Amino acid sequence: MLLDVKKQFRMEVKRNSGLGWYRSLQLVKHVEMHRAGPGPHIDQNMRERLTLAYRQIIKGK
DSSP states (O other): OOOOHHHHHHHHHHHHHOOOHHHHHHHHHHHHHHHHSOOOOOOHHHHHHHHHHHHHHHHTO
């Protein structure tokens, strides 16, 4: 039985999305960052930069 909520969430993300342990950790950190507080205002330029960064993470680079 897992009592660590973060590890349990990572395991569920891994199982349900097909991501590996490392990428599931990145996703958990991303969720925690957004839960901590509101982020900066996102305009079209920033959205494009974030999309490029997301694609790099998915590629595993």
